[in-house]
Amino acid sequence: MTGASVTAFEKGKTRVFGRSVSRIEDLPLVTGRGRYVADLDFPRQIHMRVVRSEEAHGRIVAIRLDAARAVPGVVAVWTHADIAGLPPIDFRDPAAEALKPYRQPLLAKGVVRYVGEPVAVVLAESPYVAEDAAELVAVEVEALPPLLDAAAPPAAFAPGLSTEALELSQEYGDVAAAFREAHCIVEAELSIGRHSGVPMECRGAIGRYDAAYDVLELWGAAKVPHRNREALARFFGRPSSSVQLHECHVGGGFGIRGELYPEDFLVCAASMRLGCPVKWIEDRREHLIAANHSRQQHHRVRAAVDAEGRILALEDAIFLDQGAYVRTHGARVLDLTLAMLPGPYRVPAFRAVGHFRLTNKTPAATYRAPGRYEGTFVRERLLDAIAARLGLDGVAIRRRNLIASNEMPYARQLTANGHPIILDSGDYAGLLRAALEAFGWEETEARLRERRAAGEFVGAGLSFFLEKSGQGPSDSALVSVDSGGFVEVVTGGASLGQGFETAMAQICAETLGVDYRRVRVVHGQTDRIRFGIGAHASRATVMTGGAVHAAASEVRRKALAQASVLLQAPADELDIVEGRVVRRDAPMGASISLGELSRASGPGRDGAGNGMPGLYSESWFHTEGMAFPYGVHIAVVRVDRATGQVAVERYFVATDVGRAVNPMMVEGQIAGGVVQGLGGALYEEFRYDAAGQPLSATFAAYLMPTMREAPKVEVLIAEDAPSPNNPLGIKGVGEGGCTGAGAAIASAIDAAIGRPGAVTALPATPERVLSLLEAARR
Amino acid sequence: MSQKLEVKLTVNGRDYVLSLEPRWTLADVLREHCGLTGTHLGCEHGVCGACTVMIDGQAVRSCLMFAVQAQGKAIVTVEGLAGPGGELHPLQQAFIDHHALQCGFCTPGFLMLAHATLLESPDIDDEALIDILASNLCRCTGYKNILAAVKTAAAVMKARRRQP
Numbered sequence A: 001m002t003g004a005s006v007t008a009f010e011k012g013k014t015r016v017f018g019r020s021v022s023r024i025e026d027l028p029l030v031t032g033r034g035r036y037v038a039d040l041d042f043p044r045q046i047h048m049r050v051v052r053s054e055e056a057h058g059r060i061v062a063i064r065l066d067a068a069r070a071v072p073g074v075v076a077v078w079t080h081a082d083i084a085g086l087p088p089i090d091f092r093d094p095a096a097e098a099l100k101p102y103r104q105p106l107l108a109k110g111v112v113r114y115v116g117e118p119v120a121v122v123l124a125e126s127p128y129v130a131e132d133a134a135e136l137v138a139v140e141v142e143a144l145p146p147l148l149d150a151a152a153p154p155a156a157f158a159p160g161l162s163t164e165a166l167e168l169s170q171e172y173g174d175v176a177a178a179f180r181e182a183h184c185i186v187e188a189e190l191s192i193g194r195h196s197g198v199p200m201e202c203r204g205a206i207g208r209y210d211a212a213y214d215v216l217e218l219w220g221a222a223k224v225p226h227r228n229r230e231a232l233a234r235f236f237g238r239p240s241s242s243v244q245l246h247e248c249h250v251g252g253g254f255g256i257r258g259e260l261y262p263e264d265f266l267v268c269a270a271s272m273r274l275g276c277p278v279k280w281i282e283d284r285r286e287h288l289i290a291a292n293h294s295r296q297q298h299h300r301v302r303a304a305v306d307a308e309g310r311i312l313a314l315e316d317a318i319f320l321d322q323g324a325y326v327r328t329h330g331a332r333v334l335d336l337t338l339a340m341l342p343g344p345y346r347v348p349a350f351r352a353v354g355h356f357r358l359t360n361k362t363p364a365a366t367y368r369a370p371g372r373y374e375g376t377f378v379r380e381r382l383l384d385a386i387a388a389r390l391g392l393d394g395v396a397i398r399r400r401n402l403i404a405s406n407e408m409p410y411a412r413q414l415t416a417n418g419h420p421i422i423l424d425s426g427d428y429a430g431l432l433r434a435a436l437e438a439f440g441w442e443e444t445e446a447r448l449r450e451r452r453a454a455g456e457f458v459g460a461g462l463s464f465f466l467e468k469s470g471q472g473p474s475d476s477a478l479v480s481v482d483s484g485g486f487v488e489v490v491t492g493g494a495s496l497g498q499g500f501e502t503a504m505a506q507i508c509a510e511t512l513g514v515d516y517r518r519v520r521v522v523h524g525q526t527d528r529i530r531f532g533i534g535a536h537a538s539r540a541t542v543m544t545g546g547a548v549h550a551a552a553s554e555v556r557r558k559a560l561a562q563a564s565v566l567l568q569a570p571a572d573e574l575d576i577v578e579g580r581v582v583r584r585d586a587p588m589g590a591s592i593s594l595g596e597l598s599r600a601s602g603p604g605r606d607g608a609g610n611g612m613p614g615l616y617s618e619s620w621f622h623t624e625g626m627a628f629p630y631g632v633h634i635a636v637v638r639v640d641r642a643t644g645q646v647a648v649e650r651y652f653v654a655t656d657v658g659r660a661v662n663p664m665m666v667e668g669q670i671a672g673g674v675v676q677g678l679g680g681a682l683y684e685e686f687r688y689d690a691a692g693q694p695l696s697a698t699f700a701a702y703l704m705p706t707m708r709e710a711p712k713v714e715v716l717i718a719e720d721a722p723s724p725n726n727p728l729g730i731k732g733v734g735e736g737g738c739t740g741a742g743a744a745i746a747s748a749i750d751a752a753i754g755r756p757g758a759v760t761a762l763p764a765t766p767e768r769v770l771s772l773l774e775a776a777r778r
Numbered sequence B: 001m002s003q004k005l006e007v008k009l010t011v012n013g014r015d016y017v018l019s020l021e022p023r024w025t026l027a028d029v030l031r032e033h034c035g036l037t038g039t040h041l042g043c044e045h046g047v048c049g050a051c052t053v054m055i056d057g058q059a060v061r062s063c064l065m066f067a068v069q070a071q072g073k074a075i076v077t078v079e080g081l082a083g084p085g086g087e088l089h090p091l092q093q094a095f096i097d098h099h100a101l102q103c104g105f106c107t108p109g110f111l112m113l114a115h116a117t118l119l120e121s122p123d124i125d126d127e128a129l130i131d132i133l134a135s136n137l138c139r140c141t142g143y144k145n146i147l148a149a150v151k152t153a154a155a156v157m158k159a160r161r162r163q164p
């Protein structure tokens, strides 16, 4: 960890940290000068189009390519036979050996397993020609019965291989005894629909092989460029120093963008083999059937409780619908679901068994708040059910079970990705109290009761979520000041649009004492820094922010040491203000700029000393523990009894973020997360017919919230419990807006229709809500 | 493939003489042939609005129109929104001030939709404005800052008209 702690970070005494300054990213983006991967072209590039399976499951009998090859402008057409030497796509992190046979080949090998699976690629001089030719590729498939329900008995994936690829379990305490001795047992059967991140920018990739220097480049990287570099290097058997990934502007990530997919490898392989850059830009239909889906789980859960509603034990059986192959994440989402299921509550005994099952749908992986959106829905539904059973209200049941602040740090006897879960800090009950007060819970409930009495179907629902962020162990950053006093921060972070550059510039500027607009932030370029954790799982601000703080602190120390000689004052009597070193007791007196110090300490100059010349530092931040953000979601909904349509009248989130680097951006993350969470709660679902044909392959069928559906999200940002696990006290804020939404909406619908426990499946579409209303009438 | 046609497009006040296949969409031609990549493609089937440009004062989805159909019309893209000296349009400034963008992919479409809307109805009320802005998709912001930005820009533009 860093040695230098900066007093400027004291609350209320900061210049730019913790302030809602405008973003340094915005100018090119509002003037149309951004550069997303589709906007990038290289001389002599050709274009790739993927021919995809139209069958959910079947044996490939023949693939006819002649007609496609004959189209003028077509350079090559490949099937699996043309790339048979290349392995299937590996897991990014070590995963269970048992999962290996379920990895996806770049192009279907003998069998197709989902509609959308790449079967062939056409490489041509223009995207229009590639598309024309792709339509002439004829794939003959002998259909096999599709498996579409992960809760149904498993079938054969291949001879001797079950579609249940893995069973994961975690447990502690004496579950059996708890259920034996319980006052009562409350059970529920719950499911979460298949939906996903669906960023507004489709995926894209450009492979470019530079034979002169033997370097393979992949443009259009996102999320985890450095770790994907390792994966690509391993895949192609190349030194990782000869593989460079480059991030462009990225039009949203949400967990699904930036994973390595077949297309990423194919553009690289084609560029090496054909000797020219190869560009692939996904279209929306492809995105909706080929990019990672997520979330689909079925839970059979039960709780043992005492007479006061205290949870004695929790038991869950989970069926996760992984789709047709296991992708780069392995079984990560299932592991996270198990690990985070108990959330913020005291759960003395716990057992969960997860069934990781393959079906004939698009492969699944992480989406914002992976495992937590699902688990929070399940756990909070169960709490509502316990409350209903014991005649308690939803607030009381939660209060009774929340872990108390004096129990922190709280060691859960569970692991996430193999890391022990130790809840770092928090005043859960305090935040719940603050949330209810800020929202006006009592008054709102009273008014809703009146409206219900007058015949309206309105209700409020609440959920408590626990998130996970800032998983270590390490990240690094380079900070340097040039002779003009401009600062460059080089990170291995990534930007998916969340304001990463601004947040890093704020941390650096505060530490160093410069204007944040004079800080340039580099990210997503593997040729600029050796390591990087990228941007995922709400790690960037905590981990990369910690590293930027460490590097900037070191540069500050160097600058003050040098200036102390020149200004003839001890370093601790100096400060840096607006890029100039001044005496604290005479800020208007003699001063020297960081640019001048940089010049004076350059290589070969007197000021350089014996160490590293220049105003420069590469520093690391290490941490063992994670930071666990938490919060409360409250929704007020109105149900239209004729149509089953649910309108969200009000939405409120209170969340503890430790310290907010930029409150405006925190609010933006929460508001955006909420609306995505609402999408999964009410509208979004990848549906399939009985033959496994996707029914949600356009934006007219896959319904995402518009401004009409989106409530004006109210946000209460709390900074009650800074994380002790990083010097700035930050907790990640990327996911909490999403996490509690399914649970809160379900609870609110129950209240509106006066049937506790009615909502058992998401999304609560008009169709589903109507059938609940009908059941109530009967 | 098909016969190319000689077409003159007027984009942001500048003429482009291009040889185009009739089937090429306006969005593709703006991006690939005029180099104006600020117009984005989010769906290519007319739902997301990322490709919105202004044609003769109307907001139009450029993925649903062939370039040859735009001949003789005044096309404005996001690149044409700022003033000649680069001074930002009130909408652009308001989007920055209100944090109405995160990844920025939807932003050009929203800017052009809002621009055309405020030109036609500078006094539009909130409900009507929401109805119009609900025709574009954003996946990052949750929309509330976009609405706030457009309302602020509308007020700024109105105030400017009052003081010549």
Ligand code: FES
Pocket (backbone or CB within 6 Å): B040, B041, B042, B043, B044, B045, B046, B047, B048, B049, B050, B051, B052, B061, B062, B063, B064
């Ligand atoms: S790209 Fe034109 S509406 Fe989506």
Ligand code: FES
Pocket (backbone or CB within 6 Å): A200, A251, A252, A497, B100, B101, B102, B103, B104, B105, B106, B107, B137, B138, B139, B140, B141
């Ligand atoms: S800002 Fe990312 S889609 Fe709108």
